[in-house]
Amino acid sequence: QKEVEQDPGPLSVPEGAIVSLNCTYSNSAFQYFMWYRQYSRKGPELLMYTYSSGNKEDGRFTAQVDKSSKYISLFIRDSQPSDSATYLCAMSGGANAGKSTFGDGTTLTVKP
Amino acid sequence: GAVVSQHPSWVICKSGTSVKIECRSLDFQATTMFWYRQFPKQSLMLMATSNEGSKATYEQGVEKDKFLINHASLTLSTLTVTSAHPEDSSFYICSVWTSGTQYFGPGTRLLVL
Numbered sequence: 058q059k060e061v062e063q064d065p066g067p068l069s070v071p072e073g074a075i076v077s078l079n080c081t082y083s084n085s086a087f088q089y090f091m092w093y094r095q096y097s098r099k100g101p102e103l104l105m106y107t108y109s110s111g112n113k114e115d116g117r118f119t120a121q122v123d124k125s126s127k128y129i130s131l132f133i134r135d136s137q138p139s140d141s142a143t144y145l146c147a148m149s150g151g152a153n154a155g156k157s158t159f160g161d162g163t164t165l166t167v168k169p
Numbered sequence: 170g171a172v173v174s175q176h177p178s179w180v181i182c183k184s185g186t187s188v189k190i191e192c193r194s195l196d197f198q199a200t201t202m203f204w205y206r207q208f209p210k211q212s213l214m215l216m217a218t219s220n221e222g223s224k225a226t227y228e229q230g231v232e233k234d235k236f237l238i239n240h241a242s243l244t245l246s247t248l249t250v251t252s253a254h255p256e257d258s259s260f261y262i263c264s265v266w267t268s269g270t271q272y273f274g275p276g277t278r279l280l281v282l
Contacts, residue, residue, distance in 0.1 A: 100273040161212040
């Protein structure tokens with residue numbers, strides 16, 4: 058079993074929809090939780106970063122971490138065609154401090 | 170956040186040749202840099218951890234004699250793919266770690282013919 062599980066999708070939504078992306082993990086030592094957006098043929102771009110549990114909001118993006126359930130989410134409100142990309146969750150901590158463990162990524166398409 | 174650059178952004182080479190990829194941390198002194206490889210429609214796979222002034226640490230299954238890493242300064246790490254073969258064709262991405270998170274370079278696309 059992988060340390061980080063992420064549904065690869067693909068996920069297709071109409072413009073303006075609320076998108077929910079999720080990851081589960083098994084390593085309870087993880088403390089840092091990140092979401093990256095990766096466009097085709099580009100390096101990952103950091104979207105959101107959360108330490109420990111809780112919510113964090115940045116514009117149309119909200120990240121949630123539930124350490125008790127080992128479950129993290131990224132919500133995108135009012136989705137735009139420009140949000141079409143692959144979204145990667147990543148986490149680190151404990152013995153993995155200093156390097157991240159990644160999910161496989163979810164491919165999102167927002168249709169105009 | 171940290172700004173990371175890579176050069177070249179893409180390279181095509183013949184089988185058997187060596188290719189060097191540079192990773193620079195532009196606004197941050199990085200004692201550690203990470204090298205990842207990403208095949209199409211797959212996630213990032215950590216290849217090695219580059220340590221300034223000492224030997225790199227390679228992940229299991231990564232040949233250290235094939236993927237040479239040099240971290241000569243706090244702002245530059247290089248990855249050399251030696252005797253490249255078509256199966257080495259991939260997207261190579263470096264990153265730095267700071268303040269609890271990782272920042273990635275734009276990646277280098279390698280095509281070995």
